[in-house]
Amino acid sequence: MKLYEYAAKEIFLKYDIPIPRSSLVSDANGAVEAAKQLGDVVLKAQVLTGGRGKAGGIARAKDATEAKLNAQRILGMEIKGFPVKKLLVEEYRQPLKEMYLGITIDRQAKSPIIMVSSGGGIDIEEIAKNSPEKIIKMHVHPLTGLHDYQARNLAIFLDRNKGVEIAGIIKKLYRIFIDNDCQLAEINPIAETESGIIALDAKMIIDDNALFRHDFKEEETNSLEEIAQKNGMSYVGLDGDIGCIVNGAGLAMATLDMVTQYGGRPANFMDVRAGANAEQVKAALGIVSSNPNVKAIIINIFGGMTKCDEAARGIIEIFPRIKKPIIVRLSGTNEKEGRAMLGKYGIHMAASTEEAAKGVVELGNPH
Amino acid sequence: MGILINKETRVIVQGITGKEGAFQTKQMMDFGTRIVGGVTPGKGGIEFQKVPVFDSVSEAVDMTKPDACVIFVPPQFAADSIFEAADNGIELIACITEGIPVHDMMRVCAYLKTTSSRLLGPNCPGITVPGASKIGIMPNPIHKAGNIGVVSRSGTLTYEIVDLLTRNGIGQSTSIGIGGDPVNGTSFVDVLQLFENDPETHAVVMVGEIGGTAEEESIDFIKGMSKPVITYIVGVSAPPGKTMGHAGAIISMGVGTAAGKIEAFENAGITVAGSPSDIVQQIEKMRFP
Numbered sequence A: 001m002k003l004y005e006y007a008a009k010e011i012f013l014k015y016d017i018p019i020p021r022s023s024l025v026s027d028a029n030g031a032v033e034a035a036k037q038l039g040d041v042v043l044k045a046q047v048l049t050g051g052r053g054k055a056g057g058i059a060r061a062k063d064a065t066e067a068k069l070n071a072q073r074i075l076g077m078e079i080k081g082f083p084v085k086k087l088l089v090e091e092y093r094q095p096l097k098e099m100y101l102g103i104t105i106d107r108q109a110k111s112p113i114i115m116v117s118s119g120g121g122i123d124i125e126e127i128a129k130n131s132p133e134k135i136i137k138m139h140v141h142p143l144t145g146l147h148d149y150q151a152r153n154l155a156i157f158l159d160r161n162k163g164v165e166i167a168g169i170i171k172k173l174y175r176i177f178i179d180n181d182c183q184l185a186e187i188n189p190i191a192e193t194e195s196g197i198i199a200l201d202a203k204m205i206i207d208d209n210a211l212f213r214h215d216f217k218e219e220e221t222n223s224l225e226e227i228a229q230k231n232g233m234s235y236v237g238l239d240g241d242i243g244c245i246v247n248g249a250g251l252a253m254a255t256l257d258m259v260t261q262y263g264g265r266p267a268n269f270m271d272v273r274a275g276a277n278a279e280q281v282k283a284a285l286g287i288v289s290s291n292p293n294v295k296a297i298i299i300n301i302f303g304g305m306t307k308c309d310e311a312a313r314g315i316i317e318i319f320p321r322i323k324k325p326i327i328v329r330l331s332g333t334n335e336k337e338g339r340a341m342l343g344k345y346g347i348h349m350a351a352s353t354e355e356a357a358k359g360v361v362e363l364g365n366p367h
Numbered sequence B: 001m002g003i004l005i006n007k008e009t010r011v012i013v014q015g016i017t018g019k020e021g022a023f024q025t026k027q028m029m030d031f032g033t034r035i036v037g038g039v040t041p042g043k044g045g046i047e048f049q050k051v052p053v054f055d056s057v058s059e060a061v062d063m064t065k066p067d068a069c070v071i072f073v074p075p076q077f078a079a080d081s082i083f084e085a086a087d088n089g090i091e092l093i094a095c096i097t098e099g100i101p102v103h104d105m106m107r108v109c110a111y112l113k114t115t116s117s118r119l120l121g122p123n124c125p126g127i128t129v130p131g132a133s134k135i136g137i138m139p140n141p142i143h144k145a146g147n148i149g150v151v152s153r154s155g156t157l158t159y160e161i162v163d164l165l166t167r168n169g170i171g172q173s174t175s176i177g178i179g180g181d182p183v184n185g186t187s188f189v190d191v192l193q194l195f196e197n198d199p200e201t202h203a204v205v206m207v208g209e210i211g212g213t214a215e216e217e218s219i220d221f222i223k224g225m226s227k228p229v230i231t232y233i234v235g236v237s238a239p240p241g242k243t244m245g246h247a248g249a250i251i252s253m254g255v256g257t258a259a260g261k262i263e264a265f266e267n268a269g270i271t272v273a274g275s276p277s278d279i280v281q282q283i284e285k286m287r288f289p
Helices: A005-014 A028-038 A064-075 A124-130 A148-158 A160-179 A208-213 A224-230 A249-261 A278-289 A308-321 A335-343 A353-364 B019-031 B057-064 B075-087 B102-112 B156-167 B188-197 B219-223 B245-252 B258-267 B276-287
Strands: A022-025 A041-045 A058-061 A087-091 A097-106 A111-117 A135-139 A182-193 A196-199 A203-206 A234-237 A242-246 A268-271 A296-303 A326-332 A348-350 B010-014 B034-039 B051-054 B068-071 B092-095 B118-120 B126-129 B133-136 B145-152 B172-177 B203-209 B229-234 B271-273
Touching: A005 A022, A005 A087, A005 A160, A005 A203, A022 A028, A028 A041, A028 A064, A028 A087, A041 A064, A058 A064, A064 A087, A097 A160, A111 A124, A111 A148, A111 A160, A111 B102, A135 A148, A148 A160, A160 A182, A160 A196, A203 A208, A208 B075, A208 B102, A224 A234, A224 A278, A242 A249, A242 A278, A242 A353, A249 A268, A249 A296, A249 A353, A249 B156, A249 B203, A249 B229, A268 A278, A278 A296, A278 A308, A296 A308, A296 A335, A296 A353, A296 B156, A308 A326, A308 A335, A326 A335, A326 A353, A326 B156, A335 A348, A348 A353, A353 B276, B010 B019, B010 B057, B010 B075, B019 B034, B019 B133, B034 B057, B051 B057, B057 B075, B068 B075, B068 B133, B075 B092, B075 B102, B092 B133, B102 B118, B145 B156, B145 B188, B156 B172, B156 B203, B156 B276, B172 B188, B188 B203, B188 B219, B203 B276, B229 B258, B229 B276, B258 B271, B271 B276
Parallel strands: A242 A268, A242 A296, A296 A326, A326 A348, B010 B034, B010 B068, B034 B051, B068 B092, B092 B118, B145 B172, B145 B203, B203 B229, B229 B271
Antiparallel strands: A022 A087, A041 A058, A041 A087, A097 A111, A097 A182, A111 A135, A182 A196, A182 A203, A234 A268, B126 B133, B126 B172
16 A cells, blocks of 8 residues: 555654655645745645656745645646645755665565665666666665664765764664555655755555554545455456456466457456455456446456355356356366356356457457 | 375364365365364364364474474464464474565564474465375365476466366376465475475476566576476566555566566576466477477
């Protein structure tokens, strides 16, 4: 789960990481009020995607009039498909130097990794590619946590003269990373200003598997992705016309690959996960078929934890309401029972993933 | 004989009385696995599916002397179950549970280095040696004893491929799923090493997917192997995955895509199959050149 910049900065504040004074607003009047209090400000679109600056979602306003005009413009924007509903109005802080500080998980090393760069800002990925000497990475042992000396060494690399101040921020960000089950905690840029080191931006991504032990509130969007997630499944919308429902992410990807190989274009990725029951399969069919682009649906279940008769029961419950052709492949646990149930309803059946993939492409493109 | 387990392997089930634990215990018993006991805190003293249930792994170990355990405990408690198994000296721990927080898994993996336990998974289907034993959740009827080692990051895709091999008369020495989570216990290289040293295994099928670098990391090892390895990578048609901010992009530097993995294998001269049925064809080519 990605956090908004303002939400991440609220956490920074709790951990005493310096951030600019700010106010969160949702209309132009709010921006005017905030600018009157804060003076020279920066208006920042609150959207869960990168590239806000390049899209024009960040603007400086030196007075209330400028704040109003910019707020009106940015609040009407859509950035990479995300409508801007909120603005963070922050006091402007002149950066003397911009740096980068990020903590993520190194899958290979199975440990947190801290990265810092003396060059920060929007082009950090370019710096990583072209001037790797400007970046250093340091692993942290998961059982000992971050040692003071590690934070000191990273800080010295960034700015020897501000070593103590920066080391303190690194230690706090690491604490945030651990306490909040982060996949990413990032400050880009972390800036040196007249009055000290300050976090100008904040990005946090929380491990979805750990949300049960935190109280982050997810925004209701009612997207198919979200409905799927609430049902314990994962859904990713794509731009084709073949609806796909599969148990297991690996088999789901293989199924999409095969649909593509046979000339079809998947409308979605959907993993109903191991152990899916009838209700989940039914919900999955409802979600996938609600996409108006979908012309035909492939359901590919290889039962291990998932039982084929359960899946069949879910399909049968909703099948009469689905006005699109469906082809089903059931193998594995209780496959005989499942197939027998579907047989009575005249649903298209396939014996393998490849056969089902070929079949669904034909059903979607009748000649 | 296959790798890691055989028909003598004594297994306890953590979470034996739960819905999945109960169902899968029965399936494993039907397969011929020597299930010797189970653990569910608070349910100790009862007998379940003809084996004794204990309140703790410690009691189960004292009474049943297991070599391995399999974990069906919900994700909130699964890391604790792995620690409990390792602290009681269980050599092979197969964790089926999906959805364990990644921070928990980092701590678990770091801790396991200080023990002699091997963790398989989490979020994995387990291991099957046809004709001998099965620990985990792979469907019983799909296996056939033979000489192909199968290793995969996926669950159901493993079943798909094992089933297809069996239907084509190609038996397996061992089928093993290492799990799909970003941080897990046993790597592709660990399993490839075991297959390389296993006289029953003549060739290996390795099934990878997008994300991470687990596949790329195995290339150097595969090049040094005496046995042929056929790889299959899924996710060619998948959209670019979620990038974990800039930090993720910096770490991965463009690796992790299916195209990148396939190219890396092909450049190293390793066979890449285009589909499950192509895996079968590649194996048949090796047998009957």
